[in-house]
Amino acid sequence: NAGVTQTPKFQVLKTGQSMTLxxxxxxxxxxxxxxxxxxGMGLRLIYYSASEGTTDKGEVPNGYNVxxxxxxxxxxxxxxxxxxxxxxYFCASSEARESYEQYFGPGTRLTVT
Amino acid sequence: ILNVEQSPQSLHxxxxxxxxxxxSFPSSNFYALHWYRWETAKSPEAxxxxxxxxxxxxxxxxxxxxxxKEGYSYLYIKGSQPEDSATYLCARGANNLFFGTGTRLTVIx
Numbered sequence: 001n002a003g004v005t006q007t008p009k010f011q012v013l014k015t016g017q018s019m020t021l022x023x024x025x026x027x028x029x030x031x032x033x034x035x036x037x038x039x040g041m042g043l044r045l046i047y048y049s050a051s052e053g054t055t056d057k058g059e060v061p062n063g064y065n066v067x068x069x070x071x072x073x074x075x076x077x078x079x080x081x082x083x084x085x086x087x088x089y090f091c092a093s094s095e096a097r098e099s100y101e102q103y104f105g106p107g108t109r110l111t112v113t
Numbered sequence: 114i115l116n117v118e119q120s121p122q123s124l125h126x127x128x129x130x131x132x133x134x135x136x137s138f139p140s141s142n143f144y145a146l147h148w149y150r151w152e153t154a155k156s157p158e159a160x161x162x163x164x165x166x167x168x169x170x171x172x173x174x175x176x177x178x179x180x181x182k183e184g185y186s187y188l189y190i191k192g193s194q195p196e197d198s199a200t201y202l203c204a205r206g207a208n209n210l211f212f213g214t215g216t217r218l219t220v221i222x
Contacts, residue, residue: 004156031208042117042202042212043157050208058209090156094208101147101159102210 001026004105006091012111013081021076021108023091031094032074033058033102034066036087043090049074081112117205119213126193127221133189134216136203140184144207148177148188151200151215160188160201193220 007022025032033048035058045058049068063085065077074093078085088109092102118137126132138146145164149157161170166181174191190197200215 033208033210040214042214043204043210044212045209048208056209059211101149101162102157103159104156106156 004091004093004103006105006108008108010109014113015082017081018079021089023105024073025093029093029095033092034076035090038087083112086112117203117211117213119203119216121216123217125219125221130193131191132193133187134201136186136213138184138205140181143181146179146186147204149202151202157202195220195222
């Protein structure tokens with residue numbers, strides 16, 4: 001099993017450009033998540049999908065959109081990138097119940113100039 | 114916002130020493146407390162998920178306790194080894210996790 005995979009690993013965007021970060025999991029998990037990691041701050045939840053067909057805002061959703069394409073895939077889109085969105089983005093997945101740990105992907109390092 | 118605070122922010126210990134860190138969180142509306150281990154250049158890996166007051170969990174030399182009434186959890190590492198060097202994160206919540214900023218542990222050989 002590959003676990004949670006993310007593409008791309010690195011990306012540089014200019015302000016105003018758009019892009020989609022891809023995430024897939026092969027563990028048959030119901031829930032998937034997008035986080036961002038910034039220096040000096042904890043992981044912050046952007047959006048999550050508790051099950052296929054549902055999405056909910058997390059702590060920092062502004063400037064992002066998500067799509068739960070199917071049970072395996074959960075994408076994060078930046079419509080008009082801003083320098084404040086320079087960050088490392090992690091995707092994660094888990095079983096539906098809150099007591100289950102989350103499994104993280106390798107991360108995407110995004111720089112917006 | 115459900116603030117999760119971790120202390121200390123960082124520490125250095127000698128190989129063989131035992132150590133512990135603290136995670137503090139608001140005790141109201143508690144669902145679960147997660148501990149993750151995050152090595153440099155890797156992804157966070159789950160250590161424990163605890164849901165009940167008084168829970169204690171153990172994995173090898175690492176153990177954790179939970180007090181939901183007073184809003185804290187301790188992570189203990191017995192006989193630290195260089196491979197234990199990592200950032201240890203705690204998080205509180207259900208699907209919507211709120212993470213602390215972590216404790217960075219360096220074990221000196």
